[in-house]
Amino acid sequence: MTRSADDTTGTQRGTAVAPPCVLVIFGASGDLTRRLLMPALYNLVNEGLLDDGVQILGIYRGAAGDEAFAAELVEAMSEVMRSSGGEAGRAEVDGGACDWLRARIRHLQGDVTQGSLFGDLAHRLDAMLEGKGHRNVVFYLATAPQFFGPAVVGLGEAGLLKEAENQFRRIIIEKPFGTDLASARALDEQILGIVEESQVFRIDHFLGKETVQNIMVLRFANFMFEPIWNRDHIDHVQITAAETVGVEKRGGFYDRTGAMRDMVPNHMFQLLAMMTMEAPNSFDADAIRAEKAKVIEAIRRIDPAEASRHAVRGQYVFGEVKGKAMQAYRQSPDVDPRSRTETYLALKLFIDNWRWADVPFYIRTGKAMATRKTEVAIQFKKAPGVLFRDLDQGQLANSRMVFRIQPDEGITMSFSAKEPGRKIKLSDVNMNFRYADYFRTAPSTGYETLIYDCLIGDATLFQRADNVEAGWAVVQPLLDAWAKGKDTVHWYEAGSAGPIEADELLARDGRRWLGL
Numbered sequence: 001m002t003r004s005a006d007d008t009t010g011t012q013r014g015t016a017v018a019p020p021c022v023l024v025i026f027g028a029s030g031d032l033t034r035r036l037l038m039p040a041l042y043n044l045v046n047e048g049l050l051d052d053g054v055q056i057l058g059i060y061r062g063a064a065g066d067e068a069f070a071a072e073l074v075e076a077m078s079e080v081m082r083s084s085g086g087e088a089g090r091a092e093v094d095g096g097a098c099d100w101l102r103a104r105i106r107h108l109q110g111d112v113t114q115g116s117l118f119g120d121l122a123h124r125l126d127a128m129l130e131g132k133g134h135r136n137v138v139f140y141l142a143t144a145p146q147f148f149g150p151a152v153v154g155l156g157e158a159g160l161l162k163e164a165e166n167q168f169r170r171i172i173i174e175k176p177f178g179t180d181l182a183s184a185r186a187l188d189e190q191i192l193g194i195v196e197e198s199q200v201f202r203i204d205h206f207l208g209k210e211t212v213q214n215i216m217v218l219r220f221a222n223f224m225f226e227p228i229w230n231r232d233h234i235d236h237v238q239i240t241a242a243e244t245v246g247v248e249k250r251g252g253f254y255d256r257t258g259a260m261r262d263m264v265p266n267h268m269f270q271l272l273a274m275m276t277m278e279a280p281n282s283f284d285a286d287a288i289r290a291e292k293a294k295v296i297e298a299i300r301r302i303d304p305a306e307a308s309r310h311a312v313r314g315q316y317v318f319g320e321v322k323g324k325a326m327q328a329y330r331q332s333p334d335v336d337p338r339s340r341t342e343t344y345l346a347l348k349l350f351i352d353n354w355r356w357a358d359v360p361f362y363i364r365t366g367k368a369m370a371t372r373k374t375e376v377a378i379q380f381k382k383a384p385g386v387l388f389r390d391l392d393q394g395q396l397a398n399s400r401m402v403f404r405i406q407p408d409e410g411i412t413m414s415f416s417a418k419e420p421g422r423k424i425k426l427s428d429v430n431m432n433f434r435y436a437d438y439f440r441t442a443p444s445t446g447y448e449t450l451i452y453d454c455l456i457g458d459a460t461l462f463q464r465a466d467n468v469e470a471g472w473a474v475v476q477p478l479l480d481a482w483a484k485g486k487d488t489v490h491w492y493e494a495g496s497a498g499p500i501e502a503d504e505l506l507a508r509d510g511r512r513w514l515g516l
């Protein structure tokens with residue numbers, strides 16, 4: 001398993017091995033590191049895409065020797081991979097890849113809020129890079145969001161962000177990037193006062209998902225879709241991200257955040273943008289990000305006085321999810337027992353441009369719901385009923401195309417067909433493409449591509465400052481309206497499809513949510 005960045009044969013689809021670097025992880029003892037980053041690094045090792053010269057330096061407050069820390073982290077990672085279902089789970093964890101990682105993990109004790117950490121880090125990096133032939137470092141901020149600014153300031157003051165020949169210095173920043181428009185702008189200003197935009201990699205892990213990237217390929221590599229991809233042919237679009245998990249142990253974070261900030265201006269808008277953006281001039285990072293920013297900027301601002309006609313907030317109460325009792329959100333650890341935080345949100349949005357004017361985009365996301373399902377459904381307009389005027393017009397269905405982002409990744413087309421028999425009778429039928437039927441799909445967290453892309457300096461799948469700010473600008477009027485505390489948060493039972501008020505949001509327009 002010896003690999004170096006000069007090796008262009010990489011094992012995965014001829015992809016080149018990424019250049020060597022030290023990957024510094026702030027927040028190395030946290031859930032994100034164990035559950036997502038480490039399994040992603042493991043997968044990259046198995047794909048042969050990491051250079052043998054890669055080193056990993058984990059920073060957290062606790063004391064541990066390098067070896068003990070490395071052993072503990074790799075063990076925790078293996079445990080997560082063995083026990084988790086979903087896309088990242090696997091029955092067997094490969095010993096070779098674990099050894100590879102264990103041999104390269106080091107630990108630095110420290111606290112981002114203490115200035116002394118950055119001096120210690122500089123010394124440590126000097127020692128780790130001595131005689132290595134490069135001075136590349138990626139700083140991964142896997143911390144709570146309030147530490148993003150202080151970490152970048154500390155790194156800048158210690159001179160750790162200066163780039164030179166053979167010395168890239170990049171920062172990966174987790175979400176949420178800010179808590180509203182003003183704080184996102186302030187954070188951008190602070191960070192971009194220290195580093196160049198090209199050094200900043202703002203993560204939205206939905207963009208690492210194969211199926212999300214496939215939306216763009218499907219749209220732009222197949223000419224048959226473009227002529228119908230507009231207001232003339234599309235009746236409406238539904239975007240769903242339903243989860244069966246509740247808030248679990250993240251009450252402290254989630255109660256301050258809620259479904260809107262956690263999912264909408266980032267993940268949901270990425271899906272929306274992929275679906276609706278104009279064709280970029282090229283696959284260059286900036287060409288794509290410019291088109292995405294343009295379409296998000298075109299989303300109509302909701303008048304705060306009209307908030308309740310466009311948005312429905314919900315919070316789950318006790319119920320059963322997949323046969324298992326789930327306690328009410330308000331009874332979860334670290335959640336205010338009188339909390340008004342939404343765990344479900346449904347929105348109706350419009351994109352005010354020529355392609356999409358007047359086409360409603362219905363978006364819903366929630367925790368503790370009946371099913372885990374992330375999908376984008378394009379509902380086409382009905383054919384004129386003239387030929388079928390003798391039939392019950394209810395039989396004439398809208399054709400539909402559904403992008404299944406997860407689980408069971410794929411695409412379904414639904415349309416009307418004639419039922420066999422003497423008379424004309426219509427029936428809805430499905431045509432189904434499943435990723436797993438065509439491609440060898442390896443377990444993946446979505447972070448593999450993003451980490452790899454950062455190492456090779458490709459920012460296409462990362463958010464530029466204007467993308468993040470455009471998302472916040474759209475939702476800000478709603479956040480303002482809710483901050484006044486006047487809207488209602490509707491209850492829904494854990495294990496249900498969300499509050500009935502969300503059904504009314506569509507029923508008013510003569511439409512219905514697709515089943516979960």
Ligand code: BG6
Pocket residue numbers: 175243262374446
């Ligand atoms: C995260 C949110 O960004 O995305 C979580 O903070 C959410 O609350 C998660 O559960 C959903 O991601 P995925 O990949 O599991 O669909």
